[in-house]
Amino acid sequence: MAMPPDEPRPESGAYVLGILDPNETADFEAHLTVCWICLEEVHSLGEVKRLLDRLLGRRP
Ligand SMILES: [Zn+2]
Numbered sequence: 001m002a003m004p005p006d007e008p009r010p011e012s013g014a015y016v017l018g019i020l021d022p023n024e025t026a027d028f029e030a031h032l033t034v035c036w037i038c039l040e041e042v043h044s045l046g047e048v049k050r051l052l053d054r055l056l057g058r059r060p
Contacts, residue, residue: 008041016045 011028014020020028032039 006037008038009035012038012041013045016042016049 009028009031011020011024015025015028028038032042
């Protein structure tokens with residue numbers, strides 16, 4: 001059984017920014033269901049992105 005890495009995958013940031021291609025997105029989402037480290041990272045990056053979007057006055 002492979003041990004999960006201690007660090008989130010570098011895709012976390014790209015995923016939150018929505019810049020992964022569809023294949024990478026599907027792959028990373030599958031990974032998120034089994035890796036809480038990346039899930040945490042996506043969560044906290046998502047918070048930061050929301051805050052930045054608000055500060056910059058961007059609306060989706
Ligand atoms: Zn992971």
